[in-house]
Each structure stands twice: as structure tokens, then as C-alpha cells.
Amino acid sequence: MRKDVHTDGTPRLCVSCDARHKGICGALDQEQLVALAKTSHKQHAESGTELLGDAERINTYAVVLSGVVKLAKTLSDGRQQIVSLQFAPDFLGRPFKSESALSAEAATDVSLCTFPKAALERLMQASPELERRLYRQALDELDQAREWIVTLGRKTAGEKIASFLLMIARNIDPSADPDRDSANFELPLTRADIADFLGLTIETVSRQLTRLRADKVISIENNRNVVVPSLARLEARAGN
Amino acid sequence: MRKDVHTDGTPRLCVSCDARHKGICGALDQEQLVALAKTSHKQHAESGTELLGDAERINTYAVVLSGVVKLAKTLSDGRQQIVSLQFAPDFLGRPFKSESALSAEAATDVSLCTFPKAALERLMQASPELERRLYRQALDELDQAREWIVTLGRKTAGEKIASFLLMIARNIDPSADPDRDSANFELPLTRADIADFLGLTIETVSRQLTRLRADKVISIENNRNVVVPSLARLEARAGN
């Protein structure tokens, strides 16, 4: 009996993978999934590892299995801006371009499922369903990016921080009941990363967090663990 | 002989249309093009017309034939941010969502080729090639949006203005020789629109333009006509 395939025909690698259902792999039938899994492997990277450099040649794609990946651009004088955060089970890659215009770095410890560019592209030809999933994700990311443009262009520092916390809460609160008004999560980013994401400085980020804490909108333990008693109250601070 | 179809079988409407080659319609064969053209019509709107309200139900898509369309979000207290400018021959619409999260307004006089949502969706099912074009445009817009995130998050007012002028020059300079270092174009936006696009105020936009003029990086006639003697020098001001 084959070791790499589970009894029901699902590849070992995929059995407990979110992307299998909610991510792009949900578009594949059993046979296609097995084919892709054959060329894939699980990769771990610890926080801070550079996964892909700016202007680097891309020859693999990946799916985020756990953790958070930040995509950033750096100006020639060193100013940096994080342009997107990728959570599980997001697809990581830029079809139709051979070079990355961004750098990708592990914001937390992450695990990825990587596979060769060519393998996905072959599947894309065969499966319009797969391509449609990728298209949908691109559109969702475009919506998010535009949301972020508003935040960066027109919100105050305090509103930016509140918007950021909300976004994180929505993406990684383990108690993922969307009806609950409270949330509780681990910040995946350092203050420096938050600053690079919001177009602020570390000091401003810290001061605004302090203010939210003083106003009892949030509480923070160990610098990373955030408790939000009322998401509605946090939302009121986000200025939409 | 049919009046709506040109002698070679290309619909009248499409004969001189850029989208036919460079836009999404290039993905269609003659028969599909005729089918789509049958449900399409050319629409003109003058500068300032609202084409689509925020949270409005979408039941048509369009292609920009000429002019510039601005996509914007407005916060509840009235602050506005333009999140994208669409030029010919861009596709206008958000597949897979029935409601717009943005408002669309004609920034200049525009002409559009509109067609029912359903017509495009039917074609998309039939033509993976069409879906791929749409996917590519979404990815390109995502790249642009991320470029803009960097501009909004990390650039100074002066750099924002320079970046904006470069972007416009690249999109609408009629003397479209990419090797020439000079450019000459009509600004499609008022100072107020530029401010809403760059996350600045009207006054700051005006002052920065004045400064670029004083430094002989650009010259402006009639408030709208911009001459850039050296794009390289303008680029140096954009701080990438």
C-alpha cells in the first residue's frame, strides 16, 4: 500500500490542509490533487526568514498552511512599506510574471506547501475551476488592497491602528464565531512591522496602542496577546 | 446586408475599438464578438457624472473607450479617497459580486461600451481565454494598487505628486513612444481629484506643482497642459 496517499485517496500532505477545502486546492479533483501533491512539499520557515527577494526569479508557488507572510516593497533609500499580509490558506505567487516585484518574508513562524510554478500552470490549463479560484483570490486581494489605500490615504494614526487590529481579528481569531462581539488573538507582527504596514513610525504605533488601552477598547498582555472586549467599540475607532 | 456588422464580419461598434486588440475583447473570436456586440451599446458621460454609486447593485459591465474613470471610496464623515483610475481600454466591473463597494465617476468626458453582466458571464463560461484576460487585468490592477500603497504610505507630498505625474504620463501621453524622455499631456483630474487620489489637500497639491514648476521639472499651461522635458528628472523626484 502506498504510504503517501491516505486510504480514501487523499494525499497525506493534504489531509488536514485548509487549502484543500477553503483554498485553491478545493478546485481540484482527487486525481489532480494527487498529481499536484506529488510535486509538493511542506516547508517550515521561522519568523524573519526571507522567502523571496525583490526582483528575484520565481520558480515556485506556495500555499500558506499556517502563520503569516508579509509582502513588502522597499524604496531605494530604505523606507519600507508592507503591502499585504497573507494568512492560511492563501495562495502565494504571481502568475504570468517570472519576476517578483515584491519581497516576501515570514512575519511569524510559517509553514508553506510549495510546488513548482510549472506544475500549477499545467493544472491551470486543465482546470478552469482552478483558474477561477485564483482569479477570485486576486479580486479579493484587490478589494483588500483598495480598502488599505483608503486607510493609508485618509485615516488618522488612531484609526489606522484600530483598522489594523480589526483586520487581524477577522483573520486569525481562533474563536472564529463571527457573531461574537469579543475577540482575543496573538499579534503576528512586531511594532516595527505594524508601523511599516500602516505608514507610521514605531513610536506612533506604540502611543496609539497605549491610548486604546487607556480607553479600555483593548487590553494587551505580554506585548502580543490582544483582548478586544467589544469589536463594535473597536470598529467605532476605525473611522469607516 | 446587415448594417451593424462591417464587411469583414467585425461589428461596427468594435471596428475602431482598442479593447478589440489590447483589451478583453481580444480574447473573443468573431462569433463571440458579434454576440457580445449585439447586447452592447456605446454610452457617453460628461465629466463629473456618477456612473455607479457605492453599494449599488451592478447589472452591467463596461469597457472604457476614451476618457478617465475614477473609482473612489468615501468614509462616513465625507473624507474621500480615489482608489484607482481606469483608462481605455480597461474593463470596468467586479465579477463575482453583485454589489459595488466603490463609486465610479467620470473624471473627464468618457465614452463607455456597456453590456449586461449576464452576457459577459455567459461568455466567460464559454471562453477560458476571456477569463484569463480578466484575471490578468485583475493582477495588473493589484500590482498598481500595491504600488500606490507604497506611494501613500511612505512617500512625501513632493514624491507623491511626481509619482502621479509619471503615472499619468505613462497612461495617456499621446506621443506614446516609450523611449522618448519627454512627455506632454492633459491632466485628466482637477486639483481636488489629485488631492483625493494622493491623500493630500488641494493646497499641498498646488504648492508641490508650483515647486516642480519652479525647479523646471515641468511646465504647465492653462492649468491642465503639462510638459515634462525630462521624464528621467521627474522620476528622480518620485523617490522610488
Add this chain to the structure above:
DNA sequence: CTTGAACTTTGATCTGGGTCAACGCGGAGG
């Protein structure tokens, strides 16, 4: 337990760009 390095907070001061106010200019309408 101590040390040290990385991260975070807090305070004092400065400044880029916002705000408020006045003026200039060009085209449409009388």
C-alpha cells in the same frame, strides 16, 4: 540568578503638511 540584546514605552521637541483666509484668473451669461 545575571546578562544582554531585542523590543517596547514614554517624554521633549521639531516639522511637513493641514487649516484658515485672502486673492487671482478665465470663461459663461447677462
Add this chain to the structure above:
DNA sequence: CCTCCGCGTTGACCCAGATCAAAGTTCAAG
């Protein structure tokens, strides 16, 4: 011709957030 009105420019002043400086925390390593 003048007068309005919608833009655009310019100046004076102010403030949110940057910068500079100094402590305070946290945590892993010794």
C-alpha cells in the same frame, strides 16, 4: 462691457505625527 462662479494659487499659522533621546520589558542564553 462687467459680474459671477468655479478653479487655482499664495500666505500665515497650527497640529498630528515624526524625530531624537532615554528608560523600561521580555526572554533566551550563560
